[in-house]
Amino acid sequence: MKPFSPEVESLIHATSSGASDSSxxxxxxxxxxxxxxxxxxAWRYGKKIASARHMLLGxxxxxxxxxxxxxxxxxxxxxxxxxxLFWPPV
Numbered sequence: 671m672k673p674f675s676p677e678v679e680s681l682i683h684a685t686s687s688g689a690s691d692s693s694x695x696x697x698x699x700x701x702x703x704x705x706x707x708x709x710x711x712a713w714r715y716g717k718k719i720a721s722a723r724h725m726l727l728g729x730x731x732x733x734x735x736x737x738x739x740x741x742x743x744x745x746x747x748x749x750x751x752x753x754x755l756f757w758p759p760v
Contacts, residue, residue: 693739702735705748709733712755727755 709731716724731751738744 695739695741697741698735698739698744701741701744701748702738705744705752706732706735708748708752708755723759724755727751 709728711728712724712731713728716722716726716728731748734747734751735744738747
């Protein structure tokens with residue numbers, strides 16, 4: 671005798687298969703963590719010198735990794751945001 675009804679079994683299977691079929695990879699997680707560390711440093715530096723630009727870019731670097739699961743896109747976005755940290759001020 672099965673402990674769950676067929677409807678519950680199908681719901682459990684659909685939920686578990688969706689979690690294991692995630693598009694997040696170890697590479698994108700690693701890149702996200704590395705750019706988050708850079709973002710934390712940029713945010714702290716911006717707070718120290720009272721630069722809203724550095725603080726916003728720091729927050730952007732810390733947060734974007736949660737929304738970009740693709741490794742190459744994550745690397746591209748992080749590199750662009752990091753480049754803007756060193757871009758001459760307007």
